[in-house]
Amino acid sequence: MTNEVLRLEDVRLTRGPKTILDGVNWTVQEGQHWVMLGPNGAGKTTVLQIAATRLFPTSGRAWVLGHQLGKVDVFELRSRVGLASAALAGRIPPGESVSDAVVTGAYGVTGRWRETYDASDQSRARDLMAAFGVFELADRSFGTLSEGERKRVQIARALMSDPEVLLLDEPSAGLDLGGREELVSALSEMAGDRRAPVMLLVTHHLEEIPPGFTHAALMAGGRLTAAGELATTLTDANLTDAFGMPLRVIPNGPRWTAVSTR
Numbered sequence: 001m002t003n004e005v006l007r008l009e010d011v012r013l014t015r016g017p018k019t020i021l022d023g024v025n026w027t028v029q030e031g032q033h034w035v036m037l038g039p040n041g042a043g044k045t046t047v048l049q050i051a052a053t054r055l056f057p058t059s060g061r062a063w064v065l066g067h068q069l070g071k072v073d074v075f076e077l078r079s080r081v082g083l084a085s086a087a088l089a090g091r092i093p094p095g096e097s098v099s100d101a102v103v104t105g106a107y108g109v110t111g112r113w114r115e116t117y118d119a120s121d122q123s124r125a126r127d128l129m130a131a132f133g134v135f136e137l138a139d140r141s142f143g144t145l146s147e148g149e150r151k152r153v154q155i156a157r158a159l160m161s162d163p164e165v166l167l168l169d170e171p172s173a174g175l176d177l178g179g180r181e182e183l184v185s186a187l188s189e190m191a192g193d194r195r196a197p198v199m200l201l202v203t204h205h206l207e208e209i210p211p212g213f214t215h216a217a218l219m220a221g222g223r224l225t226a227a228g229e230l231a232t233t234l235t236d237a238n239l240t241d242a243f244g245m246p247l248r249v250i251p252n253g254p255r256w257t258a259v260s261t262r
Helices: 044-051 074-080 098-106 119-131 147-158 177-191 236-243
Strands: 004-015 018-029 033-037 059-064 081-084 165-169 198-202 215-220 223-229 247-252 255-260
Touching: 004 044, 018 044, 018 223, 033 044, 044 165, 044 198, 074 081, 081 147, 098 119, 098 147, 119 147, 147 165, 147 177, 177 198, 215 236, 223 236, 236 247
Parallel strands: 033 198, 033 215, 081 165, 165 198
Antiparallel strands: 004 018, 004 059, 215 223, 247 255
C-alpha cells in the first residue's frame, strides 16, 4: 500500500441506532485530487473526519498514509494531514491573530500557548498567507474576518505542516460568487503543481470542482455510490442516483454544472 494515501475497507460507523457510514470501500492514490459529492447527510464529512484521523470506524478497516487506524499514534500522523473544516475553524480562538492562527498549524494545535516557532515556520506562514491573499490581515483577529477571509486563512493554516494530504470540507460554503471563484482558482493552481499534496474536497456543487482535479466520489445514504476518474464518474445516471432526482451533467470547458431534467 506504499502508493495509497487513503484506504477504506468495508467501513461502517454508527451512532446508537443510526448508521452514518454503511460499508464504504474507497482507495485514494498518490498524485490524485478527489472531489466528493452528495446530498446533505450522505456521510461525506464523516469520511473526511476518518481520513483526518479524528474519527474511527465502528467496524471495517481504514489506512491513512499507509498506517491502519487503531494501530498507530494518530497524534504523530495528524501532522502529515492538513484539514480545513467548519468544525476546526470553530476551535480557533476568535481573538487569535491571523498570523498565529496560521503558524499554529505547524503543530496542529489551535490557540497559541507556550510552543515556539523558528524563523522557517514564520517565513512559511508569511508565504502561505501571501499565496492565499491574507497577508495584509496578519495582525487582525480571526473573529473579525469575513467568511471568505476565514476560509483562506484555514487553507493556509492547513498547509503549514507541508502535509501529504489536504482535506477540504466545503471550503466554498458561505462565499459569494467572487470569493468562490478566487478559491476555485487557487485550488486549481495547486492541483497543477506536482509538489502539491493529494487533495480531497467535499462539496455539494459541481460548479465548485477546480480544474485539475482528477477523480470524483459520489455518496448517498452513507454509501459510496460511484467513484473513479472525473469524466467517467460525473454522469447523468450517477448524479441522478446520488441525489435522488433526475439530473443532467453539463461540461463547460474545464468546469462542470448540473441541472434538473424534471
